[in-house]
Amino acid sequence: MKKILITGGAGFIGSHVVRLFLAKYPNYEIVNLDKLTYAGNLENLKDVENNPNYRFVKGDIVDEGFVNELFNSNQFDGVVHLAAESHVDRSISNPTEFIKTNVMGTINLLNAARSSWGDDFDNKVFYHISTDEVYGSLGKEGFFVEETPYDPRSPYSSSKASSDHLVRAYFHTYGMPVKISNCSNNYGSHQFPEKLIPLMINNIQHNKPLPVYGEGLNIRDWLWVEDHARAIDVIYHSGELGETYNIGGNNEWTNIDLVKLLCKTMDNKLGRNEGESEKLITYVTDRAGHDMRYAIDASKIKRELGWEPSITFEEGLDNTVGWYLKNSDWLNNVTSGDYQNYYKKQYQD
Numbered sequence: 001m002k003k004i005l006i007t008g009g010a011g012f013i014g015s016h017v018v019r020l021f022l023a024k025y026p027n028y029e030i031v032n033l034d035k036l037t038y039a040g041n042l043e044n045l046k047d048v049e050n051n052p053n054y055r056f057v058k059g060d061i062v063d064e065g066f067v068n069e070l071f072n073s074n075q076f077d078g079v080v081h082l083a084a085e086s087h088v089d090r091s092i093s094n095p096t097e098f099i100k101t102n103v104m105g106t107i108n109l110l111n112a113a114r115s116s117w118g119d120d121f122d123n124k125v126f127y128h129i130s131t132d133e134v135y136g137s138l139g140k141e142g143f144f145v146e147e148t149p150y151d152p153r154s155p156y157s158s159s160k161a162s163s164d165h166l167v168r169a170y171f172h173t174y175g176m177p178v179k180i181s182n183c184s185n186n187y188g189s190h191q192f193p194e195k196l197i198p199l200m201i202n203n204i205q206h207n208k209p210l211p212v213y214g215e216g217l218n219i220r221d222w223l224w225v226e227d228h229a230r231a232i233d234v235i236y237h238s239g240e241l242g243e244t245y246n247i248g249g250n251n252e253w254t255n256i257d258l259v260k261l262l263c264k265t266m267d268n269k270l271g272r273n274e275g276e277s278e279k280l281i282t283y284v285t286d287r288a289g290h291d292m293r294y295a296i297d298a299s300k301i302k303r304e305l306g307w308e309p310s311i312t313f314e315e316g317l318d319n320t321v322g323w324y325l326k327n328s329d330w331l332n333n334v335t336s337g338d339y340q341n342y343y344k345k346q347y348q349d
């Protein structure tokens, strides 16, 4: 048996990674370390909670003593690090929390892994999951490649950039067996409805205004979360140590076109008249420092590791909308309490 620590496994992407690793590797014991912040939800893993190869540990990666103790009492063969504060708008209102979790939390994990592994890095992997936002904002042309200089512009992306630099520094300084990937915007089931796609699905369903920032012309490159989880699997097992891999869907959409596509899909699924949901679109004050365009060149991971997206955006979106409509209990549970307060503050609703 190998013992793998997955941090942030109760979140959106992490829960898909936990599920994939448990299904694919019966010889792995998966330890999911998560603080269960507003974004973490054990309901995301209900289907695997009784799997004998799965164990959940509630804890905070910012708590150095706790992290050291966890590594002292477990010999982990690998770490897949996803735990983070992940929402740009929250980073604008509370940047410090992002530095604590994303920077201090990452260095605590690096230090604990290094001290637990000693000098024996044989068959060990510390895999850090990051974002394309560290590269900054593109104009109309061009793509982010692995060599694109870092130019983060939000507190969120700055904190992720900082953690990426630390992970790379531990490779060069201590020979830590690290890997990093930088992925574009994910969508799919179990995403907390503060992010664009589930927020819009939720609002369309409840006939609430659809808050589009600025003119809606910012561009994002969308990837189905299960394809991201597949890429993480491939990189964890076959990626080169010390290397970075960009992951993306080659699937660029302006926000307004994407929201209109969602409206159309929802009109169909809910039996509404064509054009009915679009009437809910409301342009609101732009996000401060709103990055214009993200677009990933994912040719390295395709060339070297043979990964590419497995489904089209239309299929993925249809599947995603279907999941949210079928799982209204999940949506109701996660949108109660804290999220209601956040929503009121963010949208003065």
Ligand code: NAD
Pocket: 007, 008, 009, 010, 011, 012, 013, 014, 033, 034, 035, 036, 037, 038, 039, 040, 041, 059, 060, 061, 062, 081, 082, 083, 084, 085, 086, 087, 101, 105, 129, 130, 131, 132, 160, 182, 183, 184, 185, 186, 187, 192
């Ligand atoms: P998420 O916000 O849905 O989940 C984050 C998880 O981390 C939650 O379960 C939360 O409880 C946990 N967590 C937060 N602070 C913690 C702490 N101090 N200690 C332990 N656990 C803590 O995020 P996500 O969208 O699933 O993103 C996961 C990772 O992937 C992040 O590192 C993010 O930067 C990166 N990423 C996300 C996207 C995207 O589109 N969502 C794209 C590229 C990269």
Ligand code: TYD
Pocket: 087, 088, 089, 185, 194, 195, 196, 197, 199, 211, 212, 213, 214, 216, 218, 219, 220, 255, 287
């Ligand atoms: P988001 O899902 O927050 O991801 P990120 O900012 O990390 O790319 O936002 C995606 C895009 O949608 C981004 O350009 C901001 C925009 N957006 C809106 O127009 N309205 C909203 O209510 C939200 C949450 C995002």
